[in-house]
Amino acid sequence: MAMKAPASAQRRLLDLNKVDTTLVRLAHRRKSLPEHAEVLRIQAELATIDDELTAAETAVADGELEQRRAEADLEPVRERRRRDQARIDAGDVDAKALRGLVDEVAHLDRRIGELEDAQLEVMEQLEQATATRDEVAGRRAGLDTRLKEAVAARTKAAQAIDTEAKGQLAVRAGYVVELPRDLFALYEKIRQHVGSGAAALVARRCEGCGLAANASDLRAYAAAAADDVLRCAECGRILIRTPESGL
Structure with a gap:
């Protein structure tokens, strides 16, 4: 059975993913x-x-x-x-x-x-x-x-980087408390494996791996309920539907 989560919580994953991307960038900047x-x-x-x-x-x-x-x-x-x-x-x-x-x-x-x-x-x-x-x-x-x-x-x-990272961590903590535990746990598991846990579906393409969904997957995405948690068939990231998804 597919995981369920409110559509608003799924969209919040995009905000969380943006923060995590920023934190990775800050860590790289600090190291280099x-x-x-x-x-x-x-x-x-x-x-x-x-x-x-x-x-x-x-x-x-x-x-x-x-x-x-x-x-x-x-x-x-x-x-x-x-x-x-x-x-x-x-x-x-x-x-x-x-x-x-x-x-x-x-x-x-x-x-x-x-x-x-x-x-x-x-x-x-x-x-x-x-x-x-x-x-x-x-x-x-x-x-x-x-x-x-x-x-x-x-x-x-x-x-300066640490101060910025501290602010981002505070924002992240605020997002995390809004998420269902199972959804956040899945996001973290995927993030640890592929670098990011969620990506938007835009113009029928996963913004995480950059690959376009095939016709069969698109039909499945379009037929899914709003609270169904979708996964990219190519990279496994949580796939977030948006008005620009093209479904």
């Missing part, structure tokens, strides 16, 4: 927000720049270590030269020892020059590494700011 894509893109950039920043910070740390080593190599040579020079200045050594000290000071001066050149090179490399690190850190800070702005924009867009 361009603001969300922007957040993901910036996060990917951050992941890349974090690797770059780690490498830059490592280069600075290595440079600082090399600078300390260069200073550590230089200081004892300078100290030895100061001691030798102090002995020369004191004049309390014999001529042979003095010549030895003078030769050693000359050697130490050359060694100090070599070490200072090496130290200068290390300092220049450290300066460049520090500049690179600061530049990368600046770009990362800029990305952090952009990410915060993108997240805020995404949240705002999502909230």
Whole structure:
């Protein structure tokens, strides 16, 4: 036996179906927000720049270590030269020892020059590494700011959709309470299966699947009582008769 429901309740299914279609569209919009894509893109950039920043910070740390080593190599040579020079200045050594000290000071001066050149090179490399690190850190800070702005924009867009969806859900709830339980249960079952539970019959064509009814089905539709719940023979949706059905 065909399900029975008042014609007005059947027509209300079209309103309910319109709301459900809107809710599906809103859910898709929320999932595919361009603001969300922007957040993901910036996060990917951050992941890349974090690797770059780690490498830059490592280069600075290595440079600082090399600078300390260069200073550590230089200081004892300078100290030895100061001691030798102090002995020369004191004049309390014999001529042979003095010549030895003078030769050693000359050697130490050359060694100090070599070490200072090496130290200068290390300092220049450290300066460049520090500049690179600061530049990368600046770009990362800029990305952090952009990410915060993108997240805020995404949240705002999502909230706008959620507000609209909340309104549609309230309208839906109002429609549902008007419907007979068995009719709504059938609608929901079909909707879960094919995406929409009801469709209008317009110009002898189901607006759900878009297929035209054959002559036999049209005769059955035309002969059905107003409270008979019809189903599309092609897609199974609840078929709602309208003045434009062409029956």
